[in-house]
Amino acid sequence: MYRFFLWLLPLALAACSESSPAQAPAQGKRTQAVLVVAGGCFWCTEADFEKVPGVAGAVSGYAGGRTERPTYESVTAGGTGHYEAVRVVYDPARVSYPALVRHYFRTIDPTDAGGQFCDRGESYRTAIFVRSPEERRIAEAEKARVSKQLGRRVATAILPTGRFWPAEGYHQDYYKKNSIKYRFYRSRCGRDPRLREVWGFAAK
Numbered sequence: 001m002y003r004f005f006l007w008l009l010p011l012a013l014a015a016c017s018e019s020s021p022a023q024a025p026a027q028g029k030r031t032q033a034v035l036v037v038a039g040g041c042f043w044c045t046e047a048d049f050e051k052v053p054g055v056a057g058a059v060s061g062y063a064g065g066r067t068e069r070p071t072y073e074s075v076t077a078g079g080t081g082h083y084e085a086v087r088v089v090y091d092p093a094r095v096s097y098p099a100l101v102r103h104y105f106r107t108i109d110p111t112d113a114g115g116q117f118c119d120r121g122e123s124y125r126t127a128i129f130v131r132s133p134e135e136r137r138i139a140e141a142e143k144a145r146v147s148k149q150l151g152r153r154v155a156t157a158i159l160p161t162g163r164f165w166p167a168e169g170y171h172q173d174y175y176k177k178n179s180i181k182y183r184f185y186r187s188r189c190g191r192d193p194r195l196r197e198v199w200g201f202a203a204k
Contacts (some may be wrong), residue, residue, distance in 0.1 A: 005048055032089050035097065035104075037088070038123045048103075064083045088100065111198070127156060
């Protein structure tokens with residue numbers, strides 16, 4: 001499903017991730033870990049996480065689906081089961097898995113089951129991908145806290161980790177490479193006003 005506002009932005013590209021404290025390949029002597037989350041537009045989720053101290057980087061991609069080698073066109077058309085997701089690489093000595101899960105919830109509207117902000121459809125739903133009982137416990141506990149805090153049911157899924165497929169190159173670091181178009185999209189989609197409405201001063 002293509003974004004409803006694309007006709008307003010003919011110059012913009014049409015589009016706006018394995019998780020856990022388990023170790024990913026280390027750089028030098030530094031231990032790294034990964035977290036995969038789906039938060040609607042992966043441009044925005046990538047940008048929100050790369051600003052966190054302790055995060056080494058983030059990759060936009062597709063997770064949770066049934067098909068191999070998904071493309072943006074196939075995922076947004078629906079039927080593949082994939083989410084737009086982001087694979088976050090971080091240093092657990094500087095930022096913890098629970099802290100990143102908490103940060104994640106405050107970058108989304110967790111009460112929306114049909115997508116995020118102006119982006120609608122299955123690929124824009126929210127999810128945390130876990131691969132251990134401990135990760136599931138942490139994610140479920142934060143989800144319960146969020147539900148209690150907001151006084152509403154949280155729609156964000158907690159799912160087992162499957163294969164993460166990196167998205168096409170033009171989606172990576174879109175907020176850096178196309179900053180004007182990115183800011184226009186984020187503004188027109190109403191992401192930040194809705195986050196303030198849901199979270200108040202706790203919005204990230």
